[in-house]
Amino acid sequence: MSTRTLVSPLTLGRPRGRAVYWTVFGGVVVLFALAFLFPVYWMVTGAMKSPDEVTRTPPTLLPDHWHIGGYTDAWDLMDLPTHLWNTVVQATGAWLLQIVFCTAAAYALSKLKPAFGKVVLGGILATLMVPAQALVVPKYLTVADLPVLHTSLLNSPLGIWLPAVANAFNLYLLKRFFDQIPRDVLEAAEIDGAGKLRTLWSIVLPMSRPVLGVVSIFALVAVWQDFLWPLMVFSDTDKQPISVALVQLSQNIQLTVLIAAMVIASIPMVVMFLVFQRHIIAGISAGSTKG
Amino acid sequence: MKTASKPPAVLPPAAVGAPEAPRSAGRRTGGPWRRRLADQFRAYGFLAGGLLCFALFSWYPAIRAVEIAFQKYTPGSGGEWVGTANFTRVFHDPEFTAAWRNTLTFTLLALLIGFAVPFVMALVLNELRHAKAFFRVVVYLPVMIPPVVSALLWKWFYDPGAGLANEVLRALHLPTSNWSNGADTALVSLVIVATWANLGGTVLIYLAALQSIPGELYEAAELDGASLLQRIRHVTIPQTRFIILMLMLLQIIATMQVFTEPFVITGGGPEDKTVTVLYLIYKYAFLYNDFGGACALSVMLLVLLSAFSALYLRLTRSEEDA
Numbered sequence: 001m002s003t004r005t006l007v008s009p010l011t012l013g014r015p016r017g018r019a020v021y022w023t024v025f026g027g028v029v030v031l032f033a034l035a036f037l038f039p040v041y042w043m044v045t046g047a048m049k050s051p052d053e054v055t056r057t058p059p060t061l062l063p064d065h066w067h068i069g070g071y072t073d074a075w076d077l078m079d080l081p082t083h084l085w086n087t088v089v090q091a092t093g094a095w096l097l098q099i100v101f102c103t104a105a106a107y108a109l110s111k112l113k114p115a116f117g118k119v120v121l122g123g124i125l126a127t128l129m130v131p132a133q134a135l136v137v138p139k140y141l142t143v144a145d146l147p148v149l150h151t152s153l154l155n156s157p158l159g160i161w162l163p164a165v166a167n168a169f170n171l172y173l174l175k176r177f178f179d180q181i182p183r184d185v186l187e188a189a190e191i192d193g194a195g196k197l198r199t200l201w202s203i204v205l206p207m208s209r210p211v212l213g214v215v216s217i218f219a220l221v222a223v224w225q226d227f228l229w230p231l232m233v234f235s236d237t238d239k240q241p242i243s244v245a246l247v248q249l250s251q252n253i254q255l256t257v258l259i260a261a262m263v264i265a266s267i268p269m270v271v272m273f274l275v276f277q278r279h280i281i282a283g284i285s286a287g288s289t290k291g
Numbered sequence: 292m293k294t295a296s297k298p299p300a301v302l303p304p305a306a307v308g309a310p311e312a313p314r315s316a317g318r319r320t321g322g323p324w325r326r327r328l329a330d331q332f333r334a335y336g337f338l339a340g341g342l343l344c345f346a347l348f349s350w351y352p353a354i355r356a357v358e359i360a361f362q363k364y365t366p367g368s369g370g371e372w373v374g375t376a377n378f379t380r381v382f383h384d385p386e387f388t389a390a391w392r393n394t395l396t397f398t399l400l401a402l403l404i405g406f407a408v409p410f411v412m413a414l415v416l417n418e419l420r421h422a423k424a425f426f427r428v429v430v431y432l433p434v435m436i437p438p439v440v441s442a443l444l445w446k447w448f449y450d451p452g453a454g455l456a457n458e459v460l461r462a463l464h465l466p467t468s469n470w471s472n473g474a475d476t477a478l479v480s481l482v483i484v485a486t487w488a489n490l491g492g493t494v495l496i497y498l499a500a501l502q503s504i505p506g507e508l509y510e511a512a513e514l515d516g517a518s519l520l521q522r523i524r525h526v527t528i529p530q531t532r533f534i535i536l537m538l539m540l541l542q543i544i545a546t547m548q549v550f551t552e553p554f555v556i557t558g559g560g561p562e563d564k565t566v567t568v569l570y571l572i573y574k575y576a577f578l579y580n581d582f583g584g585a586c587a588l589s590v591m592l593l594v595l596l597s598a599f600s601a602l603y604l605r606l607t608r609s610e611e612d613a
Contacts, residue, residue, distance in 0.1 A: 006519065007519070138356040165348075
C-alpha cells in the first residue's frame with residue numbers, strides 16, 4: 001500500500017525521518033511485547049515454576065527448574081477434562097442451533113416474504129437496543145421455569161443453547177447478506193423444481209460461506225468467553241464450563257496449578273485466533289467501517 | 292392472516308389454468324389463496340425456531356423484568372403486587388449509591404484510559420510500514436483470552452506480596468501500591484484490566500478507519516504548512532469523528548455492564564468500592580434471594596442503557612442514509 005498517511009513518504013525518506021521511524025518502530029515493538037506478550041509469557045512459565053518460586057521476590061524471569069507438573073496437576077485436580085468438555089458441548093450446540101435457526105429465520109425474512117415480516121424483523125432488531133446483561137435476571141427466571149411447559153433448563157446445556165439462538169446481531173448479519181443474493185438465482189432454482197429448503201441448502205448456503213464463517217466465529221467465541229450467564233445456569237459443579245469452574249476452584253487451589261489451568265483454558269481460543277486471524281481481524285475491521 | 296386469504300388482484304398465470312385442480316395434483320396447482328396460505332405457512336415454518344427463542348429469551352424476559360420489578364417474587368410461588376416498594380427498598384440500600392457511583396466512575400475512567408490509549412496506538416501503528424501483521428495479532432491476543440482468565444491473571448499481578456505489578460514499581464524505584472486491595476486504587480486497577488483485555492478490538496477498528504482517510508487531505512494540509520499535530524487535529528480527528536463517537540457510545544454501553552472483573556478480582560471490595568450495578572443485581576438475586584429488587588435494579592439499568600443504544604442506532608442509521 002502506498003497511500004500516504006499522517007507522515008509523508010518524503011519525510012520518512014530523509015535520514016532524520018528514517019532514524020525517527022526506526023526508533024518509534026523499535027519502541028512500539030518493545031512496548032507491545034511488554035504489554036501484551038509478556039503477561040502471556042509470565043502465565044505460561046509461571047505454571048512451570050515450583051510453588052515456592054512463583055511467590056518469591058524478586059521473581060525469576062525463567063523457571064529455575066521446569067516443572068510440567070503444574071499442568072498435569074491442573075488437568076487432574078481441577079477436573080479440567082470435564083469442564084473443557086462441558087464448554088465444548090455448550091459452544092458447539094449454541095453454534096449449531098444458531099446456524100440452523102438463525103439462517104432459516106434470516107432466509108424467511110429475506111426471501112420468503114412472510115406476512116408481518118417487517119414487524120417481526122423490527123421486534124428482533126429492537127432487542128439490539130436492550131443490553132443483554134440488564135435482562136440476565138428475568139432471563140434466568142424464564143429458564144428456571146419455562147412458561148407453559150413449566151420445566152427448568154437450569155443445569156442443562158439447553159439453558160445455554162436456546163437463549164444463544166436469540167442473537168439479533170448474527171441474524172441481522174445473515175439477513176443482510178441474503179438480501180444481496182439476486183432473486184433471479186433463487187427463481188432459477190425453483191423453476192428447476194427445487195423447494196424452499198432445497199434452495200436454501202444448495203444455493204443460498206454455499207453462496208454464504210463468508211458470512212457463515214463470521215457468524216460461526218462470533219457464536220463460538222461468545223459462548224466460550226461468557227461468564228455471568230453460565231454462572232447462573234450451572235449451579236451443579238459437574239456441569240460447569242471452564243470459565244465458571246476456574247473462578248469457583250480458584251479459592252482453594254495452589255497458585256501454580258491455577259495458573260496452569262488458566263493457560264489450558266486459553267489455549268483453544270488462542271489457537272482458533274491464530275488459525276483464523278485473517279478472517280477475524282478482517283471481520284472486525286469491515287464491520288466497523290459500515291457502522 | 293388476513294393478507295394471506297385476500298384474493299390477489301391479478302391471478303398469476305400458473306393459477307389461471309387450473310384453479311379447481313384436485314389436491315392430489317400437488318400444491319402447485321392449488322388455488323391462488325391456498326397457495327399464498329401455503330407460502331405463509333412455509334415462511335413461518337422457517338421462522339418458527341428463531342422466533343420461539345426470541346419470544347422466550349428476549350421479549351418475554353423484558354416484559355417480566357418490568358412485571359417482577361413491581362412484585363414480591365420468589366421462584367416457584369408466583370408474584371404478589373407490591374407497587375413501588377422494590378424501588379424504594381433498593382433506593383435506600385447504601386450499596387445502591389455506591390454501585391451507581393462505582394459504575395459511573397468505572398465508565399468515565401474507562402473512557403479516559405481506554406479511549407485515548409487505543410486511538411494513539413492506532414495512530415502510531417498506521418504510520419508503521421513493517422510487521423503490520425505482528426502488531427495486529429499481538430494487540431488482539433488479550434481479547435481472545437477468556438475474560439475470566441484475564442481477570443485471574445491480573446488478580447495475581449496485583450497481589451501485594453509476590454505480584455508482578457509491585458515488582459515492576461520496585462524495579463523502577465517507585466512506591467508500591469495496594470492495587471485492587473486499596474480502597475482508592477481498586478476501581479482504577481479494574482479499569483486497567485478491562486482496558487488491557489479489550490482494547491485490541493478498538494485499535495483494529497480505529498486502524499480501519501484511519502486507513503480510509505484519503506491521503507490527499509494530508510498532502511494538502513502539509514502544503515499549507517500544517518505541522519504533525521495540526522494534521523492530527525484538522526484532518527485525522529474530523530475524518531474519524533463518526534467512528535470515535537460510535538465507539539464511545541458502544542464503550543459506555545459495554546462498561547456500564549461490567550461484572551466479571553469486580554466479581555473475580557475484588558469481590559466488590561474493599562468495603563463497597565468496586566460493587567457495580569450488575570454486581571448488585573446479581574447479589575440481590577442470588578445472595579438475598581430478592582428477585583423483585585434485582586428486577587427493579589435491572590429496569591433502571593435497562594432504561595439508562597437503552598437510551599444510549601437508541602442514540603447509537605439513530606446515529607448509525609442517519610449515517611447510512613447520508
